[in-house]
Amino acid sequence: MDSSKLLGITTFIYLFSSLIYMIMFIFRVKKIGMLATVITIIGFLTQTAGIGMRWLESYQMGIGHAPLSNMYESLVFFSWSIVILYLFVEYIYKNKVIGAFAVPFAFASMAYASLSPEFNSAITPLVPALQSNWLIAHVFTCFIGYAAFAVACGTGIMYLVKSLDKGKSPESLLATLPSLTAIDDITHKIILFGFIWLSGGIISGAVWANSAWGTYWSWDPKETWSLITWFIYASALHARFTRGWGGKRIAWIAIIGFLAVVFTYYGVNFLLSGLHSYGG
């Protein structure tokens, strides 16, 4: 069993658990909720083993480095972070419906990483600029932040879906979702969590740039986009804290913010040019 097999299996497990969460939500079969959680946990353990194996394999190849060094590896780690964060949220809020809005992101990330021809899933040696512990800190912190924003985007969508439910009949599909205030609260808390990690990600990136090139900030498109993303979430925090924004507005900011995250991560590499085009 090698890492690529384990990660391939993970993709299927996440597809499967996404489907069960969705069936649970759409057909209101509460009973299979436990099954969805168990399968997600199995997927998570498989993925953890896969990432660990990949790490080991890189050492066996004599080019040992943490598996956070290119687009493929970062997508895998992104998916891993979404799942661990989601499982935590499920545990804290005792609500499995959120899974139907969060786990699909983890699946999509894995599927995209393994199927897209743009990404090379081979373990490759690190070029000199990437040989730094700050790189590991940078990718790690950024992706935990991104994962939080993905989950917040999921709960934001959930909020908007739930708010379609005008009649509030207990029969309706949407009645199984948590209350609007609860979803709003979850979204806000996850954004706070993501904001800290994104801040840490930007900072560790700056420290890394300074140790490699002597410039902590150079307005390269990727840096600038991460700052734009940071501004979007900072305005969400301020609008909520001081102007009482909540509900639909914050749900929309969670979605727009995540689009900015996706652009920072993905769009910049392909549409704009700069220092960061490390993946491919």
Place this chain on the structure above:
Amino acid sequence: MKKKKNSFWEFFSSVKLALFCFFTLAIASIAGTIIPQKESPGFYIGKYGESAAEMFRLLNIPDMYNSWWFLSILSLFSMNLIICSIDRLPTVWKLVTMDNLATKVNRLEKMTPRIRFGTKQPKQEVVAQVEQTLKGAGWKPSQGEREGGTLLFAQKTPWVRFGVYVVHLSILVIFAGAIIGTLYGSKGSIMLREKNVAPYFFEFSSSERAMLGFEVRCDNFKLTYYDTGAPKEFRSDLTVIDGGQEVLKKSIVVNDPLHYKGYTFYQSSYQAYDEYWVTVQNQNNGAKKTFLAKPGVEFKWQEAGINLGIVNLLQPDRWGRYRLKIWFSDGKGEPSVFWLDGETLVSVERSDAAYAFKSKQVYATGLQIAKDPGVWPVYIGCMMMLLGLVIAFFLSHKRLWVYIYEEEDKTRILVAGSSNKNKVGFENMFNALVEKLEDNETLQLGKE
């Protein structure tokens, strides 16, 4: 006059302005990532046309992040932060330092969470028991007489209310660092050939020489490759010479620079020359000499009576491996002609002595040089920001009051609490504490 000042103050202290700044900074930054920065004037004319290029020039778009208007928004943003903080700090200061034992009882009656009990126990006893229970739960209550009853008050982490201000201050500290760096810093680069010494570098901003005040020498540059042919490491052995003395030696690689007197030397690039160091050593008497050899040029080592040259060369492949064909004569018999394989040692037997040969390609190391006295303020600001964010998001100022008074030959107990954050978590904690009070057998509480 007074009114005017107020509206000025209001404008600069409003969060609306902060949201406006976030928005405009974001939009401007997007523009800066779409329109390529710091290109030549011709580039903009070619890509966007004469008139657009002229407009860009007027608005300083080609160097947008340093333009007067972008810096103005940043200044506005800083003013906003400073004035907003000055505006609010006194209130927060009061909240943190105020005497909560002075809280009016009728305010307690309006707080959530809140609960009232009654008991037949005498008041003195109840006060002692409640105090015990609070202490047992990690609170440190203080006590005062209020409106005929006894008020107990305890709080946890009042200072976390400053967390947000630490975050806001951190941004100003980072800006200060950036300004210091711009005013007093200097950045540039130099291509330094092996064995050469540089007392200066070329500044990026002016393209002029900037004197270091000391010298750096590159003793050796080494490039290593992975099996795939990808570069693995660029390594330069540098020596700092200050006042004629060798004061520091360090081998630098891409993520591990050399620091000296405020300057940092980063490994950034290299250049390979079509020249080679060839070292010859007479293995009998140990005499040794290194030549800087160019293909096709003959060298003489007079004292040893030796002549040599590179007569043929196989250029470096993608692993940097090259071969030199050496022609060598010590004046005794036929000259030797043989291949030197990259840097591997080769021995040649002659009638009088054995000679060892070694070669190395000549490189120049590309150094990036930076002096930025603003880095430390920036890093301190970053630490403050993370610390402040954790405090602001995850800690809360929790307050707890217990008012104990006598009424209709009963002792009544009013428990009330408040928290500035995480109300749900606080309520759980409050309920757990109340349960402890209810479980206290001496108190014999009855809910009212």
